[in-house]
Amino acid sequence: MKEAKLRKKQLQQQLKHEDALSAAVKIWNVEILPNWETMRYTKRVRDLWWNGIPPSVRGKVWKLAFGNDLNLTPELYEICLNRAKDRLKIMKEAGSDTDSISSFSDLPSSKEASVELIKLDVSRTFPQLCIFQKGGPYHELLQGLLGAYACYRPDVGYVQGMSFIAAVLLLNMDVDDAFICFANLLNRPCQIAFFRLDESLMNSYFETYEEFFHENLPQLYYHFKKLNLNSNLYIIDWLFTLYAKSLPLDVASRVWDVFCRDGEEFLFRTALGILKLHQDILLSMDFIHLAQFLTRLPETISSNELFNALDSINMIIEKKKFSQVFADLREQNKPPSDSN
Amino acid sequence: MSYAYLFKYIIIGDTGVGKSCLLLQFTDKRFQPVHDLTIGVEFGARMITIDGKQIKLQIWDTAGQESFRSITRSYYRGAAGALLVYDITRRDTFNHLTTWLEDARQHSSSNMVIMLIGNKSDLEARRDVKKEEGEAFAREHGLIFMETSAKTAANVEEAFINTAKEIYQKIQDGVFDINNEANGIKIGPQHSLTNPGMSSSSGGGNQSSGCC
Ligand SMILES: Nc1nc2c(ncn2[C@@H]2O[C@H](COP(=O)(O)OP(=O)(O)OP(=O)(O)O)[C@@H](O)[C@H]2O)c(=O)[nH]1
Ligand SMILES: [Mg+2]
Numbered sequence A: 001m002k003e004a005k006l007r008k009k010q011l012q013q014q015l016k017h018e019d020a021l022s023a024a025v026k027i028w029n030v031e032i033l034p035n036w037e038t039m040r041y042t043k044r045v046r047d048l049w050w051n052g053i054p055p056s057v058r059g060k061v062w063k064l065a066f067g068n069d070l071n072l073t074p075e076l077y078e079i080c081l082n083r084a085k086d087r088l089k090i091m092k093e094a095g096s097d098t099d100s101i102s103s104f105s106d107l108p109s110s111k112e113a114s115v116e117l118i119k120l121d122v123s124r125t126f127p128q129l130c131i132f133q134k135g136g137p138y139h140e141l142l143q144g145l146l147g148a149y150a151c152y153r154p155d156v157g158y159v160q161g162m163s164f165i166a167a168v169l170l171l172n173m174d175v176d177d178a179f180i181c182f183a184n185l186l187n188r189p190c191q192i193a194f195f196r197l198d199e200s201l202m203n204s205y206f207e208t209y210e211e212f213f214h215e216n217l218p219q220l221y222y223h224f225k226k227l228n229l230n231s232n233l234y235i236i237d238w239l240f241t242l243y244a245k246s247l248p249l250d251v252a253s254r255v256w257d258v259f260c261r262d263g264e265e266f267l268f269r270t271a272l273g274i275l276k277l278h279q280d281i282l283l284s285m286d287f288i289h290l291a292q293f294l295t296r297l298p299e300t301i302s303s304n305e306l307f308n309a310l311d312s313i314n315m316i317i318e319k320k321k322f323s324q325v326f327a328d329l330r331e332q333n334k335p336p337s338d339s340n
Numbered sequence B: 001m002s003y004a005y006l007f008k009y010i011i012i013g014d015t016g017v018g019k020s021c022l023l024l025q026f027t028d029k030r031f032q033p034v035h036d037l038t039i040g041v042e043f044g045a046r047m048i049t050i051d052g053k054q055i056k057l058q059i060w061d062t063a064g065q066e067s068f069r070s071i072t073r074s075y076y077r078g079a080a081g082a083l084l085v086y087d088i089t090r091r092d093t094f095n096h097l098t099t100w101l102e103d104a105r106q107h108s109s110s111n112m113v114i115m116l117i118g119n120k121s122d123l124e125a126r127r128d129v130k131k132e133e134g135e136a137f138a139r140e141h142g143l144i145f146m147e148t149s150a151k152t153a154a155n156v157e158e159a160f161i162n163t164a165k166e167i168y169q170k171i172q173d174g175v176f177d178i179n180n181e182a183n184g185i186k187i188g189p190q191h192s193l194t195n196p197g198m199s200s201s202s203g204g205g206n207q208s209s210g211c212c
Helices: A002-039 A043-050 A055-066 A074-093 A111-122 A139-152 A162-172 A175-186 A189-195 A199-216 A218-226 A232-240 A249-262 A265-277 A279-283 A287-295 A303-311 A322-333 B019-028 B066-076 B091-095 B097-107 B131-141 B156-172
Strands: B005-012 B041-050 B053-062 B081-087 B113-119 B144-147 B185-187
Touching: A002 A043, A002 A055, A043 A249, A055 A162, A055 A175, A055 A249, A074 A111, A074 A139, A074 A175, A111 A139, A111 A162, A139 A162, A139 A175, A162 A175, A162 A249, A175 A189, A189 A199, A189 A232, A199 A218, A199 A232, A199 A265, A199 A322, A218 A279, A232 A265, A232 A287, A249 A265, A249 A303, A265 A279, A265 A303, A265 A322, A279 A287, A287 B041, B005 B019, B005 B066, B005 B097, B005 B156, B019 B041, B019 B053, B019 B081, B019 B113, B019 B156, B041 B156, B053 B066, B053 B156, B066 B097, B081 B091, B081 B097, B081 B156, B091 B097, B091 B131, B097 B113, B113 B131, B113 B156, B131 B144, B144 B156
Parallel strands: B005 B053, B005 B081, B081 B113, B113 B144
Antiparallel strands: B005 B185, B041 B053
């Protein structure tokens, strides 16, 4: 009897959830998306946004929110894609001996080397989903998108982490849009700093993060300090994939939802949310357990518990927002004007 | 668990040579055909026994992509051992060894023990680098050498343990200053030589075989 009651209750809850979801889909499709520019900043939309974008409209919202400042077109994508394909063909004809072309310097890998690297990595992207691996439905698409980007931005090329970001986009929109979103997303200040491996900028981001870490979770902050656990040991993996590799996909998608609402500061807020959620066990761990835990997060994290933790993370220190703290740090760390 | 020493290891080498798979085989005794690529660094740990002493290995498995070099360089600090890995089916990964070695020598303690590993020995049909070439490179640069397979587990155990033996020997010979943590060696909590008797606060008797 009791069980039947429980089942009924569960069923009711599920129905309620589904009702809420289809209502949300309707609101996004009918009210918000057609009036995007006027509605995106309203409190109602922002609240709805925080609660997660329904998967069926997610791609549309991301596309609008990430925008297209670079004015990219599907035609440009075609051109870059063909160039990438030519390159791959040439390499095949020349045999697999890429060594003569790829110079092993400190510069980002040459484009040719990128193509090899991309091939290697596409199969190692979300291996458990089995759709990006050779023979899988998204294998060619992902490889093409990354190759096209490396042709479009040879100064950035292909950097590991990108394959996860492109994969998440491909799961939510068609390939032209995914390319346009990808290129615009990577052109954001924080992302371009990381994917160009700009050490000075990256360090400023880490330092800014440390300040908010100290502000929000002082006990844990000192615990990490004592153990010499540098935040870059775990946060690099989180930022280079925008959490796509470290959090369950549905949770990562919700992080992306708010990332495209709030910008880069939300990425750092998410890191603090993850730490806060696990604060008690983290405080009891030694260096190696912490390092292992943070570079391989539990697969059971749910978006509700994470967003509850995130809710109470304070992103203002002495009236300064993340961007302001970051700008101040940059100012302080400025090298004396005679560079070198 | 208590241990006599803790050694920090770092695994380096080109992307895709199988560093993470080697680590997983060593710590979990399994092979994952498609492992996630590594961004930044991943970690593993295992206890081994040498000369009757428990030794804890703390292993840093670094990202191989060239772009990440500037980041991974800082991870050499305090490493007692390094596994330098190439893929016997990809000659370019062998050709890059010199650069890796220079990097390692430059950013680590001069006593760091380096083990050269030619991985994927199960793929004999696709072999691109002869075993003799690996041996010659190792001889020339004073490294220990082994071919392994993370897939079949061949020589994996040996690669990690022989490196530790070498480090242990260096400690015995007094080459390593074990009180200087920059050498990548820590003395276990119960074995502290500098202040014996400090660790008996728990009041329980002998807890040497207790588990954490
Ligand atoms: N046949 C065979 N395949 C292997 C072996 N070791 C690794 N692999 C394969 O090689 C691929 C790359 O292995 P990883 O362990 O991810 O390579 P990695 O060196 O950690 O690469 P990065 O993390 O990018 O630096 C995996 O997909 C494995 O399937 C091996 O011993 N034999
Ligand atoms: Mg790896």
